[in-house]
Amino acid sequence: MKILKTGLIAVSLLAVVSISAQKHSDGKERKSPEEMFAKLDANADKLIDKKEFVKAAEARAQRAAEKGKEPSEMNVDEKFAKLDANSNGTIDLAEFKAAQENRAAHKGQNLKDRFTKMDGNSDGFLDFKEYEKFLEMRKAKAIENGKEVKDVDAKKSFAKLDTNKDKKISFEEYELFTKERAEKRQGQTKGEGTSKGKK
Numbered sequence: 001m002k003i004l005k006t007g008l009i010a011v012s013l014l015a016v017v018s019i020s021a022q023k024h025s026d027g028k029e030r031k032s033p034e035e036m037f038a039k040l041d042a043n044a045d046k047l048i049d050k051k052e053f054v055k056a057a058e059a060r061a062q063r064a065a066e067k068g069k070e071p072s073e074m075n076v077d078e079k080f081a082k083l084d085a086n087s088n089g090t091i092d093l094a095e096f097k098a099a100q101e102n103r104a105a106h107k108g109q110n111l112k113d114r115f116t117k118m119d120g121n122s123d124g125f126l127d128f129k130e131y132e133k134f135l136e137m138r139k140a141k142a143i144e145n146g147k148e149v150k151d152v153d154a155k156k157s158f159a160k161l162d163t164n165k166d167k168k169i170s171f172e173e174y175e176l177f178t179k180e181r182a183e184k185r186q187g188q189t190k191g192e193g194t195s196k197g198k199k
Contacts, residue, residue: 033097047090053080111178115171125168131158 031039038044042052054076081087085095118126118134126134132154142149161169161177 033100034093037093037096047092048096049090050080053083053091111175112171115174125170126174127168128154128158131161131169 037048040048040052040056042055057076057079080091083091083095083099085098115126116122118130120130120133135152135154135157139149139152158169159165161173163173163176
């Protein structure tokens with residue numbers, strides 16, 4: 001099986017939505033796992049086979065390429081095998097939902113680990129100096145990797161995360177901000193796709 005290129009394929013069939021239908025910060029409902037699964041299940045037999053998986057991945061790759069995304073490689077066979085827990089050659093809804101749950105748990109742990117690294121004095125909160133240091137380190141790393149860097153107003157950014165205005169950022173505030181930002185980006189991506197489809 002060929003290797004498909006796109007930075008988005010790696011998570012295409014794990015779905016970037018949460019486990020149950022929730023609302024975006026703009027009030028719009030997110031698709032549930034059942035709705036996502038049905039969209040991928042082209043022949044409506046309540047199973048995702050290899051052909052359907054590859055077709056969805058290729059479509060995702062094409063959309064990414066049209067948006068100028070930097071491609072990365074993914075082995076389709078390995079990805080499909082990871083989702084196909086019972087190795088019967090198809091992905092059912094239970095396997096699909098389990099993969100989402102595992103991804104959500106892994107993402108949550110990564111977020112917690114990142115927050116812990118930012119929390120220099122390990123008091124469970126980020127003060128302004130710790131947050132400012134994190135922004136500086138992130139900027140330096142981006143420049144080192146040759147990426148475009150946007151200037152961030154540390155004070156304004158900190159104030160936005162500090163929702164209860166106690167001059168420190170808790171993990172809950174950081175987690176909420178991260179989720180809302182991801183939802184906003186996802187909404188923008190969907191909007192771009194809709195605009196193209198109407199032309």
